[in-house]
Amino acid sequence: MSKKINLTIDGINVSVDPGTTILDAARKLNIHIPTLCYHEDLCVAGNCRVCVVEQENSRTLPASCATPAAEGMVIHTNSGKVRVARKHIVELLLSEHNADCTKCYKNGNCELQSLASQMLTGDHMFLDLVPDKHYTIDMFNSAIVKDDSRCIRCQRCVRTCEELQSVSALSVAYRGNNMKISTFFEHPLFEVVCTNCGQCVNRCPTGALIERNYVDQVWDAIYDPAKHVVVQTAPAVRIALGEALGMPPGMIVTGKMVTSLKRLGFDAVLDTDFTADLTIIEEGYELVERLKRALVDKDPEVALPMATSCSPAWIKFLEHTYPDLLPNLSTCKSPQQMFGALVKTYYAQKKKLDPKNLVSVSIMPCTAKKFEADRPEMRSSGYKDVDYVLTTRELAIMITQAGMEFDKLPESHFDNIMGMSTGAAVIFGTTGGVMEAAIRTVYEVVTGREVPFESLNITPVRGTEGEVREASLLITGTKPEFKFLEGVELKCVVANGLAYAKKVMQNVKDGNANYHFIEIMACPGGCLGGGGQPIPTNKEIRAKRTQAIYEEDLGMPLRKSHDNPEVQELYRDFLIKPLGHKSHELLHTHYTPRKRY
Amino acid sequence: MSESKLKRVDLIFGEYSNTKYKVLADTLKRRNEDILEDLMESGLKGRGGAGFPTAMKWKLAADAPSDTKYVICNADEGEPGTFKDREILSRVPRKVFSGMAICGKVIGAQKGYIYLRSEYKFLLPELTRELEMFHEHIGKMGFDFPIEIKLGSGAYICGEESALFESMEGFRGEPRNKPPYPTTHGFMGKPTVINNVETFVNVVMIMRLGPVQFKLLGTTDSRGSKVFSVSGDTPIPGIYELELGMPLDRFVEEFGDGDTKAVQVGGASGFCVPRKKFKDTIIGFEGVPTGGSMMLFNSSRSMYNVLHNYLDFFEEESCGQCTPCRVGCQQLRKGIVAVKKGDKKAGYLDQLLKLSESMKITAKCGLGQSVANSFSSIVNNFKEEMIY
Numbered sequence: 001m002s003k004k005i006n007l008t009i010d011g012i013n014v015s016v017d018p019g020t021t022i023l024d025a026a027r028k029l030n031i032h033i034p035t036l037c038y039h040e041d042l043c044v045a046g047n048c049r050v051c052v053v054e055q056e057n058s059r060t061l062p063a064s065c066a067t068p069a070a071e072g073m074v075i076h077t078n079s080g081k082v083r084v085a086r087k088h089i090v091e092l093l094l095s096e097h098n099a100d101c102t103k104c105y106k107n108g109n110c111e112l113q114s115l116a117s118q119m120l121t122g123d124h125m126f127l128d129l130v131p132d133k134h135y136t137i138d139m140f141n142s143a144i145v146k147d148d149s150r151c152i153r154c155q156r157c158v159r160t161c162e163e164l165q166s167v168s169a170l171s172v173a174y175r176g177n178n179m180k181i182s183t184f185f186e187h188p189l190f191e192v193v194c195t196n197c198g199q200c201v202n203r204c205p206t207g208a209l210i211e212r213n214y215v216d217q218v219w220d221a222i223y224d225p226a227k228h229v230v231v232q233t234a235p236a237v238r239i240a241l242g243e244a245l246g247m248p249p250g251m252i253v254t255g256k257m258v259t260s261l262k263r264l265g266f267d268a269v270l271d272t273d274f275t276a277d278l279t280i281i282e283e284g285y286e287l288v289e290r291l292k293r294a295l296v297d298k299d300p301e302v303a304l305p306m307a308t309s310c311s312p313a314w315i316k317f318l319e320h321t322y323p324d325l326l327p328n329l330s331t332c333k334s335p336q337q338m339f340g341a342l343v344k345t346y347y348a349q350k351k352k353l354d355p356k357n358l359v360s361v362s363i364m365p366c367t368a369k370k371f372e373a374d375r376p377e378m379r380s381s382g383y384k385d386v387d388y389v390l391t392t393r394e395l396a397i398m399i400t401q402a403g404m405e406f407d408k409l410p411e412s413h414f415d416n417i418m419g420m421s422t423g424a425a426v427i428f429g430t431t432g433g434v435m436e437a438a439i440r441t442v443y444e445v446v447t448g449r450e451v452p453f454e455s456l457n458i459t460p461v462r463g464t465e466g467e468v469r470e471a472s473l474l475i476t477g478t479k480p481e482f483k484f485l486e487g488v489e490l491k492c493v494v495a496n497g498l499a500y501a502k503k504v505m506q507n508v509k510d511g512n513a514n515y516h517f518i519e520i521m522a523c524p525g526g527c528l529g530g531g532g533q534p535i536p537t538n539k540e541i542r543a544k545r546t547q548a549i550y551e552e553d554l555g556m557p558l559r560k561s562h563d564n565p566e567v568q569e570l571y572r573d574f575l576i577k578p579l580g581h582k583s584h585e586l587l588h589t590h591y592t593p594r595k596r597y
Numbered sequence: 598m599s600e601s602k603l604k605r606v607d608l609i610f611g612e613y614s615n616t617k618y619k620v621l622a623d624t625l626k627r628r629n630e631d632i633l634e635d636l637m638e639s640g641l642k643g644r645g646g647a648g649f650p651t652a653m654k655w656k657l658a659a660d661a662p663s664d665t666k667y668v669i670c671n672a673d674e675g676e677p678g679t680f681k682d683r684e685i686l687s688r689v690p691r692k693v694f695s696g697m698a699i700c701g702k703v704i705g706a707q708k709g710y711i712y713l714r715s716e717y718k719f720l721l722p723e724l725t726r727e728l729e730m731f732h733e734h735i736g737k738m739g740f741d742f743p744i745e746i747k748l749g750s751g752a753y754i755c756g757e758e759s760a761l762f763e764s765m766e767g768f769r770g771e772p773r774n775k776p777p778y779p780t781t782h783g784f785m786g787k788p789t790v791i792n793n794v795e796t797f798v799n800v801v802m803i804m805r806l807g808p809v810q811f812k813l814l815g816t817t818d819s820r821g822s823k824v825f826s827v828s829g830d831t832p833i834p835g836i837y838e839l840e841l842g843m844p845l846d847r848f849v850e851e852f853g854d855g856d857t858k859a860v861q862v863g864g865a866s867g868f869c870v871p872r873k874k875f876k877d878t879i880i881g882f883e884g885v886p887t888g889g890s891m892m893l894f895n896s897s898r899s900m901y902n903v904l905h906n907y908l909d910f911f912e913e914e915s916c917g918q919c920t921p922c923r924v925g926c927q928q929l930r931k932g933i934v935a936v937k938k939g940d941k942k943a944g945y946l947d948q949l950l951k952l953s954e955s956m957k958i959t960a961k962c963g964l965g966q967s968v969a970n971s972f973s974s975i976v977n978n979f980k981e982e983m984i985y
């Protein structure tokens with residue numbers, strides 16, 4: 001099979017491995033064939049047809065993304081025939097499309113738009129079909145807007161939802177001229193199994209699937225002199241924001257981000273990493289507590305394995321798909337919501353502010369967190385704990401609106417209190433990170449010693465996408481009060497992307513898994529690949545973001561959550577102890593069983 | 598029709614033998630290579646429309662390495678104006694089963710399916726009874742080849758082979774990318790031979806007559822006879838088995854009403870031949886091929902309406918996944934309306950002709966690729982009717 005295949009593209013000879021598509025072969029030669037339905041993360045659909053090329057001695061023009069290179073093929077990517085066909089195809093797409101770019105959220109970052117401008121469209125080659133279409137817009141969801149009038153029916157979203165997330169909230173409905181992307185019985189997204197993960201948004205080439213944006217509401221709050229506006233930023237934002245502002249992937253822009261937020265006019269720029277550290281303490285103690293109930297009290301009710309709960313798309317997925325496994329979820333809120341609950345209580349007290357004048361904004365790599373913030377149970381401060389959730393992309397828009405040249409900004413530090421964090425919190429942004437952070441703390445709490453890994457890097461739980469990672473850690477030399485854990489081999493499993501989460505949970509459900517602790521992040525790669533992150537996304541980009549996160553962790557003076565002095569202070573002055581009364585009131589939550597249909 | 602000028606044939610529907618499944622029993626005793634050799638020699642081409650050489654298809658599937666293979670009989674018959682497969686299945690189902698079983702033996706398949714157009718559900722009881730008998734007989738021959746009937750999903754596109762597989766697998770009927778082809782990646786991703794109902798009957802015919810006698814019918818490029826569904830402006834609509842390779846003028850002489858101005862050969866996805874070209878048109882793979890539909894139009898018909906109907910059909914029956922077909926069909930239909938109404942100048946037809954050419958070469962499957970056939974043949978031959 002290793003025999004190479006030789007073909008000619010635009011007069012240049014090239015040898016490729018069997019199975020390579022014409023598109024990839026051309027890319028090897030730095031020949032860029034336009035694509036729309038093709039996406040590296042997804043299986044090939046071959047439906048838009050803009051990637052057609054001319055193949056000598058073939059009656060038709062094959063779609064280069066879907067056609068494997070064959071020995072002796074002679075391909076022309078830019079012949080007259082190809083140009084005419086390609087132009088026809090783009091014009092056809094536009095004739096069905098509400099191409100009102102100036103009123104579109106994706107203006108300037110739209111694959112259809114750039115292709116159209118490349119092809120010099122605009123001479124109204126064909127009839128405008130839009131007036132007869134009666135397209136619908138679904139804006140009933142707090143996280144995602146689906147605008148059918150901008151949809152080119154490439155089915156990237158359908159493939160994303162099915163292949164990467166195994167949710168299948170979106171499907172193709174009807175035939176022919178009426179074919180559209182739809183949901184179960186055309187219900188609005190908020191009524192179906194959609195988890196709000198936003199992975200489809202990340203891959204939609206047009207403005208048909210976008211996050212619901214709250215940019216103007218946040219500006220209004222900033223401009224309102226009566227309001228004290230607090231902003232928190234999630235770990236994965238600081239290693240991706242630059243991409244949306246013209247920088248290459250993999251840049252750590254924490255300091256610039258903080259500066260930009262201050263210049264935007266937020267009254268306090270704080271860090272979700274602070275509550276990520278807090279989550280580790282609460283979740284770590286919760287795990288130990290559950291293990292104690294299982295091992296010492298022999299409580300048959302205790303739900304093990306325990307699964308992490310900081311990814312709201314994962315939560316909604318479980319609520320729909322395995323409602324009977326909800327007791328296995330940690331009751332810890334996500335760091336965003338812990339933060340929100342503390343801002344309007346602890347922070348308000350310390351800063352002597354009236355919580356009713358506090359507006360809490362979060363910058364998240366995530367669209368599901370918009371939905372999470374709107375959950376009725378997320379009001380434990382007596383107010384809406386998080387008022388507005390913006391994605392990394394929305395923040396980039398605000399920075400651009402404010403006229404800042406981001407890459408030239410100086411760096412600055414988070415404000416206090418609730419602005420301090422450790423490396424353990426930073427790695428929350430990547431798959432395996434919560435697990436690693438938790439182990440760093442739990443091991444030390446239980447044994448009084450640091451985890452036995454070089455530089456605290458727990459490499460067995462680190463990894464990439466497309467896999468379920470299992471790891472185990474032998475606990476020895478426990479402190480007297482944790483004697484029951486002596487000799488216990490802590491079994492952990494890490495999965496990212498809901499398709500992999502489903503595999504793990506099905507195993508748990510079938511009783512085929514003897515894990516203690518499960519880390520799930522709904523998005524491929526973890527939060528760094530979240531649905532609110534800069535577009536485009538692909539494996540290579542996500543790998544660079546991962547690298548940046550681990551770099552940032554290594555560079556932090558503190559690397560273990562329990563060493564965070566501000567967290568220690570929070571316990572001393574306010575929470576008293578992990579899993580205490582106040583914690584339960586503010587930091588823990590409950591879940592809602594939901595149906596699949 | 599006593600002094601018929603066209604050679605009527607009665608091979609498809611005729612009785613072969615008094616002994617049930619005799620041809621099958623005889624053929625099962627033969628070596629696979631010999632069967633393939635005969636098929637190759639016969640020159641048989643698929644009767645489903647595309648005209649792929651049947652022997653080659655079977656050979657490819659036979660050579661594909663896999664423990665699991667399938668034989669599928671395409672009885673989706675969705676082309677407007679075609680009803681010959683229904684006739685075959687109701688009159689000579691045993692020949693169809695026999696052809697499938699022979700294919701199963703040759704390629705090494707364990708199972709056969711008949712994908713039956715949902716409108717033909719009424720055939721189910723009879724076919725099920727016949728199948729029971731078939732399974733009994735074939736069991737006695739020492740060959741295990743169960744055949745199962747699957748009802749279609751009611752969409753024209755599901756007659757396209759790869760969409761048919763998707764539909765059988767429980768998915769939406771959307772054509773797949775090709776390559777890979779069914780002979781290596783068909784139903785359930787396994788090597789599959791899919792043939793039209795009539796193709797399987799032809800195989801049995803060849804097994805009985807031998808390739809030499811089979812070749813006496815038809816022309817070099819179009820061997821054998823074919824079942825035609827004749828409809829439209831004709832005094833004698835119905836099903837006719839005729840020799841392939843006949844000139845269209847003789848067909849019109851026989852079936853026309855004396856005022857035929859055009860014949861649509863091969864249904865909506867076929868070609869429209871105007872009167873002035875009858876004489877030079879051969880019905881067969883070397884001329885105008887057809888899956889069986891022959892629709893005659895006399896001078897009272899508006900070819901604009903005919904085309905509009907076809908485009909309406911395509912616009913709705915396209916699966917809608919690929920751009921050229923989904924949007925192209927809408928543009929073509931709305932385009933001719935706009936020209937007719939005067940909203941667009943007559944020159945717009947040329948633009949549309951170019952578009953149909955693009956559809957022909959860029960659409961993902963045969964449906965979108967074949968819209969240009971009727972479109973260009975009607976628009977080019979009846980331009981005045983499109984404009985005035």
Ligand SMILES: Cc1cc2nc3c(=O)[nH]c(=O)nc-3n(C[C@H](O)[C@H](O)[C@H](O)COP(=O)(O)O)c2cc1C
Pocket residue numbers: 642643644645646647648649671672673674675676753754755756757758759791792793794796962963964
């Ligand atoms: C839109 C479309 C519809 C089709 N419908 C049928 C059909 O109803 N019956 C059929 O035998 N072939 C149909 N075909 C052709 C099949 O894809 C396939 O070529 C055929 O079943 C192969 O059989 P043959 O080699 O015996 O002709 C259709 C093709 C297209 C593109």
Ligand code: SF4
Pocket residue numbers: 097098099100101102104105106107108110111112113150206207208
């Ligand atoms: S989706 Fe793209 S092409 Fe369409 S209106 Fe928006 S920016 Fe313009």
Ligand code: SF4
Pocket residue numbers: 150151152153154155156157158181200203204205206208209
């Ligand atoms: S919503 Fe976006 S991704 Fe989905 S089919 Fe439409 S354009 Fe493609």
Ligand code: SF4
Pocket residue numbers: 144160161165167168169170193194195196197198199200201
């Ligand atoms: S947000 Fe996630 S779950 Fe919802 S439709 Fe998109 S990919 Fe599917």
Ligand code: SF4
Pocket residue numbers: 754771772914915916917918919920922923960961962963964965966
């Ligand atoms: S050509 Fe038409 S029927 Fe075929 S795949 Fe494309 S849209 Fe579907």
Ligand code: FES
Pocket residue numbers: 034035036037038045046047048049050051052063064065066
């Ligand atoms: S990119 Fe190849 S068909 Fe869409």
